[in-house]
Amino acid sequence: MVEKGVDIAPANGKLGILLVGLGAVSTTFVAGVEAIRKGAAQPIGSLTQMGTIRLGKRTDNNCPKIKDFVPLADLDDIVFGAWDIFSDSAYEAARNAGVLEKSQVEDLREQLESLRPMAAVFEQNYVKRITGENVKTGKNKMELAEQLIADIARFKEEKGCDRLVMVWAASTEIFIEPSDIHNDLEAFEKALYDDDARIAPSMIYAYAALKSKVPFANGAPNLSCDIPALTKLAEDNNVPICGKDFKTGQTLMKTILAPGLKSRMLGLEGWYSTNILGNRDGEVLDDPENFKTKEESKLSVLEHILQPDVYPDLYKDFAHVVRINYYPPRGDNKEGWDAIDIFGWLGYKMQIKIDFMCRDSILAAPLCLDLALFMDLAQRAKMKGIQEWLSFYFKAPQTAPGLYPEHDIFIQLMKLKNTLRHLKGEDLITHLGLEYYD
Numbered sequence: 001m002v003e004k005g006v007d008i009a010p011a012n013g014k015l016g017i018l019l020v021g022l023g024a025v026s027t028t029f030v031a032g033v034e035a036i037r038k039g040a041a042q043p044i045g046s047l048t049q050m051g052t053i054r055l056g057k058r059t060d061n062n063c064p065k066i067k068d069f070v071p072l073a074d075l076d077d078i079v080f081g082a083w084d085i086f087s088d089s090a091y092e093a094a095r096n097a098g099v100l101e102k103s104q105v106e107d108l109r110e111q112l113e114s115l116r117p118m119a120a121v122f123e124q125n126y127v128k129r130i131t132g133e134n135v136k137t138g139k140n141k142m143e144l145a146e147q148l149i150a151d152i153a154r155f156k157e158e159k160g161c162d163r164l165v166m167v168w169a170a171s172t173e174i175f176i177e178p179s180d181i182h183n184d185l186e187a188f189e190k191a192l193y194d195d196d197a198r199i200a201p202s203m204i205y206a207y208a209a210l211k212s213k214v215p216f217a218n219g220a221p222n223l224s225c226d227i228p229a230l231t232k233l234a235e236d237n238n239v240p241i242c243g244k245d246f247k248t249g250q251t252l253m254k255t256i257l258a259p260g261l262k263s264r265m266l267g268l269e270g271w272y273s274t275n276i277l278g279n280r281d282g283e284v285l286d287d288p289e290n291f292k293t294k295e296e297s298k299l300s301v302l303e304h305i306l307q308p309d310v311y312p313d314l315y316k317d318f319a320h321v322v323r324i325n326y327y328p329p330r331g332d333n334k335e336g337w338d339a340i341d342i343f344g345w346l347g348y349k350m351q352i353k354i355d356f357m358c359r360d361s362i363l364a365a366p367l368c369l370d371l372a373l374f375m376d377l378a379q380r381a382k383m384k385g386i387q388e389w390l391s392f393y394f395k396a397p398q399t400a401p402g403l404y405p406e407h408d409i410f411i412q413l414m415k416l417k418n419t420l421r422h423l424k425g426e427d428l429i430t431h432l433g434l435e436y437y438d
């Protein structure tokens with residue numbers, strides 16, 4: 001046991017969760033929390049609510065629930081706020097998203113109708129396929145950021161929140177490379193005043209959150225807070241940040257399976273992944289510039305897990321292709337196929353096929369909950385900057401400069417749980433069997 005854990009402020013009072021984007025993921029998340037609070041559903045898929053953590057030796061038989069081990073906000077203390085370019089309430093948005101059954105949405109109508117989105121910061125160039133009317137105007141991007149900062153303060157005051165977190169669950173923006181204006185805060189703020197086209201709306205939200213000392217989690221692959229100017233602002237303002245891109249569906253499967261193949265030293269010739277998806281996310285990603293952002297996020301995973309440089313005989317030059325096809329009949333019920341060509345002893349070839357008929361937002365909603373609760377915990381534990389221990393939740397984990405992201409879901413989980421043990425002053429678990437030694 002280490003001397004003592006970290007001083008964590010208690011989770012007293014209300015936690016406001018501010019959602020950027022009130023679409024399929026956000027409404028499924030909000031409706032789910034409301035249903036769970038009513039006792040009508042279980043928080044399946046949520047590590048914070050259902051997960052346990054072993055403490056001490058196996059023989060100690062001490063395995064509390066995570067939510068009983070670290071002080072997390074209670075679901076009854078959560079209040080929701082949102083921004084969207086459409087003015088539909090969460091009730092109408094949930095009906096449009098078509099993820100949850102109509103009867104379930106009706107049962108939650110009152111709670112969902114009370115969540116109405118604030119006007120969004122939006123730029124058509126970043127998401128070409130959708131146009132909404134609930135959008136802020138201002139003389140430059142700094143003024144838009146100030147409007148968001150005012151929204152945040154007003155929401156906190158009106159709802160009587162003690163603490164806030166912000167989660168980006170809005171559409172994926174077009175692919176952009178970081179450039180000089182993203183490198184330091186001075187250049188970034190000047191670019192806000194100059195209305196520079198290289199400042200994406202997601203960066204303006206992140207900036208507003210960090211200026212308001214609100215933790216920011218990025219559920220989409222766009223850069224947002226993953227630029228030096230904003231990671232520095234997060235450090236300077238003592239605010240935790242994390243991203244990018246919720247790890248659900250096909251990438252979740254990839255990061256479960258690939259570490260297993262590698263652990264047995266099985267080789268990979270190629271991995272072909274294709275999806276059909278018919279929701280609004282699928283429609284936005286049908287635009288090549290938006291898909292490029294997603295593709296970058298999805299492609300990096302295997303490279304990092306399999307380490308072709310370390311294992312050239314097994315993984316050098318494997319082919320990796322990822323496709324998303326917009327196909328409206330399926331709505332949110334994505335179907336993802338993987339054709340995996342592997343080889344074993346003496347180079348003999350084998351094939352694995354996966355057909356994952358998943359529900360995208362059903363997989364993403366519990367991640368929103370966990371991230372909101374863990375980011376709030378991180379802030380109360382005075383953790384700041386990039387929260388790599390939350391890589392578990394992301395396809396393209398944000399890391400400090402010079403570090404490669406950890407994609408192996410089992411290492412990610414161990415890192416997450418060991419971080420919680422560390423916070424509470426418990427021994428880290430290494431799985432080393434000391435009984436073999438004298």
Ligand SMILES: NC(=O)c1ccc[n+]([C@@H]2O[C@H](COP(=O)([O-])OP(=O)(O)OC[C@H]3O[C@@H](n4cnc5c(N)ncnc54)[C@H](O)[C@@H]3O)[C@@H](O)[C@H]2O)c1
Nearest residue numbers: 021023024025084120169170171172220246248280281360
């Ligand atoms: N569902 C998943 O499994 C999953 C996994 C990883 C990442 N994501 C990402 O999460 C995001 C949300 O997914 P979804 O299925 O809910 O999409 P969605 O299209 O149903 O919802 C996105 C919402 O964001 C709104 N929006 C767009 N730009 C905005 C802005 N600048 N400000 C405020 N609102 C804005 C849209 O109007 C829409 O209502 C997408 O970027 C998606 O790529 C989803």
